Amino acid sequence: GENVEQHPSTLSVQEGDSAVIKCTYSDSASNYFPWYKQELGKRPQLIIDIRSNVGEKKDQRIAVTLNKTAKHFSLHITETQPEDSAVYFCAASVTGTYKYIFGTGTRLKVLA
Amino acid sequence: DAGVIQSPRHEVTEMGQEVTLRCKPISGHNSLFWYRQTMMRGLELLIYFNNNVPIDDSGMPEDRFSAKMPNASFSTLKIQPSEPRDSAVYFCASSLGDGEKLFFGSGTQLSVL
Numbered sequence: 410g411e412n413v414e415q416h417p418s419t420l421s422v423q424e425g426d427s428a429v430i431k432c433t434y435s436d437s438a439s440n441y442f443p444w445y446k447q448e449l450g451k452r453p454q455l456i457i458d459i460r461s462n463v464g465e466k467k468d469q470r471i472a473v474t475l476n477k478t479a480k481h482f483s484l485h486i487t488e489t490q491p492e493d494s495a496v497y498f499c500a501a502s503v504t505g506t507y508k509y510i511f512g513t514g515t516r517l518k519v520l521a
Numbered sequence: 522d523a524g525v526i527q528s529p530r531h532e533v534t535e536m537g538q539e540v541t542l543r544c545k546p547i548s549g550h551n552s553l554f555w556y557r558q559t560m561m562r563g564l565e566l567l568i569y570f571n572n573n574v575p576i577d578d579s580g581m582p583e584d585r586f587s588a589k590m591p592n593a594s595f596s597t598l599k600i601q602p603s604e605p606r607d608s609a610v611y612f613c614a615s616s617l618g619d620g621e622k623l624f625f626g627s628g629t630q631l632s633v634l
Contacts, residue, residue, distance in 0.1 A: 453612070509623060511564040513563045514563060
């Protein structure tokens with residue numbers, strides 16, 4: 410069945426450093442890849458997304474890259490700040506359905 | 522728009538009781554999803570609807586769980602009878618449709634004692 414693998418499960422970085430979270434997906438026809446940030450006790454919130462016809466998208470300090478051939482996509486956060494500390498989830502759309510498969514999450518800690 | 526609205530925010534009940542969770546999707550959104558989140562299993566899709574019709578309920582754990590969407594602005598997830606292992610955060614989410622942005626509600630923290 411469809412699957413999304415996400416790595417690493419935890420990530421600690423010093424404030425100001427960059428953080429990279431990687432995901433792989435199994436459905437080669439997936440065409441939409443969102444990233445969510447979930448703070449403790451809160452809802453997952455969409456922070457950036459990318460479609461399969463684009464290789465990279467950037468929004469201020471966050472960027473997402475997509476490699477369709479390898480079925481990889483990654484989230485890049487530059488100049489990390491303590492408020493970036495949260496759990497981040499990647500997801501991929503499932504072809505022919507309306508649903509999304511989520512990765513298992515990455516707990517990011519930004520150390521001041 | 523107020524976003525996806527869920528109620529209650531917290532529910533504490535005793536094993537064997539019926540639990541009903543409620544969701545109002547964003548106006549105009551055609552697809553509605555129910556997810557369950559636990560530390561062990563992450564975000565699991567339980568069921569989703571498109572245009573009020575259940576499309577895929579393969580994620581529903583067992584017959585104790587049921588979901589309805591009587592109209593475009595309301596959905597319920599019912600657990601009867603509830604068990605301690607049902608304790609989790611239940612999220613409702615909605616989107617405009619296939620491959621569109623998915624927006625989550627604030628969730629219902631369910632504790633079954």
